Every structure is written in C-alpha cells, then in structure tokens.
Amino acid sequence: MTSYKAFRIHRDNAQHSAGIEELELQAPDEGELLIRVKYSSINYKDALAGTGKAQILRHYPLTGGIDACGEVTESNDRRFKPGDSVIVTGYELSATADGGYAEYLRVPADWAIPLPDGLTAAQSMALGTAGFTAALALYRMEINGQKPDMGPILITGATGGVGCFAVNIFDGEGFEVNAVTGKADQHGYLEHLGAQEVLGREKVTTYHHALERGHWGGAVDNVGGEMLSSITRKIRPWGNIAAIGLAGGHELNTTVMPFILRGVSLLGINSAGCPYEIREEIWQRLATDLKPRHLDDIVTQTVTLEQLPEVFDQMLEGQIMGRTVVSL
Ligand SMILES: NC(=O)c1ccc[n+]([C@@H]2O[C@H](COP(=O)([O-])OP(=O)(O)OC[C@H]3O[C@@H](n4cnc5c(N)ncnc54)[C@H](OP(=O)(O)O)[C@@H]3O)[C@@H](O)[C@H]2O)c1
Missing domain, CATH: 3.90.180.10 (Medium-chain alcohol dehydrogenases, catalytic domain)
Incomplete structure (x- = not known):
C-alpha cells in the first residue's frame, strides 16, 4: 500500500x-x-x-x-x-x-x-481561493450594475491575498481603486498593483452619522466590523459593497438608511459554496481577461x-x- x-x-x-x-x-x-x-x-x-x-x-x-x-x-x-x-x-x-x-x-x-489554458498549476494556486474570491466580487458587482463612472472602488485589507488581487483586477477592469491598509510602509506596493490612492485604516473607520458624504462608488471589504459599518454609510447611490471577510470583526453596526435612501446593495461573497457554472466561468476569466497583470x-x-x-x-x-x- x-x-x-x-x-x-x-x-x-x-x-x-x-x-x-x-x-x-x-x-x-x-x-x-x-x-x-x-x-x-x-x-x-x-x-x-x-x-x-x-x-x-x-x-x-x-x-x-x-x-x-x-x-x-x-x-x-x-x-x-x-x-x-x-x-x-x-x-x-x-x-x-x-x-x-x-x-x-x-x-x-x-x-x-x-x-484552464493560460494558467499553470502554480499560477492557479497563486490565485487560489483569494484570486477567485476577488474575481467573484467583481462578477457580482458588475451583474448588479457597478460601473467605473459611479466612482472609485474602496478595497480594504488591501495587502492581504484577496485584497492584492482585488486591487489588481478592479484596476485592470478600468475602475479607480482606493486601497485601505494598516501597513504604512506598503503604500508604494499597492500603487504598483494599481491603487490610485492608498489610505490608512483610521481614515475609513471613523463615522458619526447613519449617512455620511458618499465617497466611493462601491467597495470590496475583507475586514468586516467597524470597517464595514463605516463603509455602508459612505457609498454613493446605487453602489455595491462586496462583503468578503472578517479579518477585523464579524459584527456589522449600521442602519437601513444606506439601503433604502441610497439604493446601496450589500452583496455576500461566498466562494466555497459558489455554483459550479459560475466557478467555471470565473476560472476561465482568471486565465484570460481578469488574469492579474x-x-x-x-x-x-x-x-x-x-x-x-x-x-x-x-x-x-x-x-x-x-x-x-x-x-x-
Ligand atoms: N467570503 C469568502 O468566500 C472568502 C474567501 C476568501 C477569504 N475570505 C476572508 O477574507 C478575509 C481576507 O482573506 P485573505 O486570505 O486575503 O487574508 P490575509 O491575506 O490575511 O489578508 C487580510 C488582510 O486584512 C487586513 N487586516 C488584518 N487584520 C485586520 C484588523 N484587525 N483590522 C483591519 N484590517 C485587518 C490586513 O491588511 P492590511 O494590513 O493591508 O490592512 C491583512 O493583510 C479573511 O477574513 C478571510 O476569511 C472570505
């Protein structure tokens, strides 16, 4: 044996x-x-x-x-x-x-x-669940009407696996990317991957009202907790937030105001349970048009x-x- x-x-x-x-x-x-x-x-x-x-x-x-x-x-x-x-x-x-x-x-x-053709075995695992999840977020946001002219996309936990791919993939699709990181020495790296602006976490987590000024057209959140609570209040009308992770907490403190007064959508991203047909399509795209540069x-x-x-x-x-x- x-x-x-x-x-x-x-x-x-x-x-x-x-x-x-x-x-x-x-x-x-x-x-x-x-x-x-x-x-x-x-x-x-x-x-x-x-x-x-x-x-x-x-x-x-x-x-x-x-x-x-x-x-x-x-x-x-x-x-x-x-x-x-x-x-x-x-x-x-x-x-x-x-x-x-x-x-x-x-x-x-x-x-x-x-x-898929276009990816080696090593590249497919460089992407892995992280790359797949970033692409799934883009897929769901685009189906729900996210367009570059709606404003910049905020990406949190940006130096993490999902975050790096999200920065690279959204930039590649023509979105302006604003990246959030707790690593003050990695702003240059995130700009190299495609971020046009890099923000410290504290610039995003502060809020005072149920609705704040709409800063971003949409968001990809890997952090949850106070980060996501704050983001829901700062998305422009009809924007989408892809809720991916809980690296900063699993709670969500917000109100219905962003959803019913601005038409903001909170999209749940569940890569593990993604239906087979969508998986196939996303892996094909990761080998072609969404392949991170x-x-x-x-x-x-x-x-x-x-x-x-x-x-x-x-x-x-x-x-x-x-x-x-x-x-x-
Ligand atoms: N829903 C799904 O299908 C799915 C799939 C994959 C991953 N996830 C989840 O998504 C998250 C990211 O996964 P990953 O594999 O990319 O992890 P990772 O490589 O460890 O990245 C997480 C990033 O989040 C930031 N972070 C960590 N602790 C934080 C805190 N206390 N407060 C604020 N930011 C913090 C850090 O980025 P900065 O230092 O740059 O801020 C860190 O690099 C995890 O929660 C994971 O479980 C979900």
Whole structure:
C-alpha cells in the first residue's frame, strides 16, 4: 500500500494539534477522483483552521487546505481521465473533507474544475481561493450594475491575498481603486498593483452619522466590523459593497438608511459554496481577461508543508503580504 504525506488537524478533548503524518492511499469511490497534488496555497481560513483559532473543521481529524491543483491519477467519473490537470477550491475541503495540504487528494469529481489554458498549476494556486474570491466580487458587482463612472472602488485589507488581487483586477477592469491598509510602509506596493490612492485604516473607520458624504462608488471589504459599518454609510447611490471577510470583526453596526435612501446593495461573497457554472466561468476569466497583470509580484513566497505552522501564525498577526503558495 502506498503512503503519502499530509498536514493533519486534530481536536481531542477540546485540545488542538496539527502536523505532518503519513497516510495510506485509498482508491477513489464511484464519482470520485484521485489527484496528485502539485500546489496548494495559504488563505486566512487555512490559518484559522491550522492553528485552531477558530473552529473551521466540522469533522476531526482532517487534512487542512481549502485549495489544491494537481493531476488526476485515477478517475471514477467519465468527465476526467488520468493526466488531466484540475483545480479544486472551497466546497467542503478542510471543513468536512480532507483538503489540499497533502501529496494526494480524493474528491468528488463534481468539485474539480479543469485547469484552464493560460494558467499553470502554480499560477492557479497563486490565485487560489483569494484570486477567485476577488474575481467573484467583481462578477457580482458588475451583474448588479457597478460601473467605473459611479466612482472609485474602496478595497480594504488591501495587502492581504484577496485584497492584492482585488486591487489588481478592479484596476485592470478600468475602475479607480482606493486601497485601505494598516501597513504604512506598503503604500508604494499597492500603487504598483494599481491603487490610485492608498489610505490608512483610521481614515475609513471613523463615522458619526447613519449617512455620511458618499465617497466611493462601491467597495470590496475583507475586514468586516467597524470597517464595514463605516463603509455602508459612505457609498454613493446605487453602489455595491462586496462583503468578503472578517479579518477585523464579524459584527456589522449600521442602519437601513444606506439601503433604502441610497439604493446601496450589500452583496455576500461566498466562494466555497459558489455554483459550479459560475466557478467555471470565473476560472476561465482568471486565465484570460481578469488574469492579474502583477500575478508574480503578488506571490511573496512559496513554502513546504513543514513551514505551514510558522506562516499561519504570521498571517493571523497580519504580517503576511500577498499570497503564499504551498509546493507539494
Ligand atoms: N467570503 C469568502 O468566500 C472568502 C474567501 C476568501 C477569504 N475570505 C476572508 O477574507 C478575509 C481576507 O482573506 P485573505 O486570505 O486575503 O487574508 P490575509 O491575506 O490575511 O489578508 C487580510 C488582510 O486584512 C487586513 N487586516 C488584518 N487584520 C485586520 C484588523 N484587525 N483590522 C483591519 N484590517 C485587518 C490586513 O491588511 P492590511 O494590513 O493591508 O490592512 C491583512 O493583510 C479573511 O477574513 C478571510 O476569511 C472570505
């Protein structure tokens, strides 16, 4: 029996532990694929799961990692054959099913997206859930009528994985981008990625009224809490806010005024549960018209399974810039 390496997460008697283990390879069931994983990535959710700082897993033990790209080695589904390159992001990875921090991954074929022409396996994981989520925000905002002439797009948590891609992708689509960061020394980096103005967090989080002057045409928020509470009050009529993250808090303190007096829309972005057809379309676009021009500059490091715990801690302390790819 072949064995393989995986980064496993345990919870026994409310005690969290995680590390690399050797597991035995199992053949895929009907409708499943066995994938030889080449690359994965590190997202905020992976750091929460891997450190046990939030209960992301709903079964224990499991292999961590919400993203994977690799080659099919066995297929029990007619749509895929050995040798096909596939991407799997979200769904139940590292929630109720084993995730991408392993040399092999067994998943339902329904979760696999063929790697589009125009992206390498490494590039697909440089994007990973972060790039996909930034593109999903753009997709939903455009469907809801967001246009560049409605005003600048505010992007919070801008030096994070989702934030960097959002800055690059919205700029590439012709929007003026205003980026918000807590990293005073990274304004130049964000301007290089496409931000026309870079603001400190405190410039955005202060508010006094249910409705403030409309500063921005729309927003992509990775932070939640007081940041999102403030943004809802400062969006111009008919603008959209894509609510993505909670790096700064999960609460939302606002009123109905922005929604009923300005027609502002709060769009929930849920990448893990995104329907298959929309996933396929977004991955195609990430390989073509939405492919970030600065993809290589957004990948700041490539690490091994052994380095995961160290990077998780740095990420939760807000020290990581851009994207970290995991090479298997
Ligand atoms: N809804 C979805 O489908 C989905 C998908 C992916 C990610 N997410 C969520 O989106 C968020 C960003 O994910 P990510 O992978 O990009 O994480 P990340 O790389 O760690 O980026 C998060 C960024 O948020 C900012 N930040 C961190 N702590 C903060 C605080 N206390 N107050 C204000 N800003 C803070 C930092 O940016 P600056 O230093 O530049 O301010 C940090 O780089 C996370 O909450 C994640 O769970 C949601």
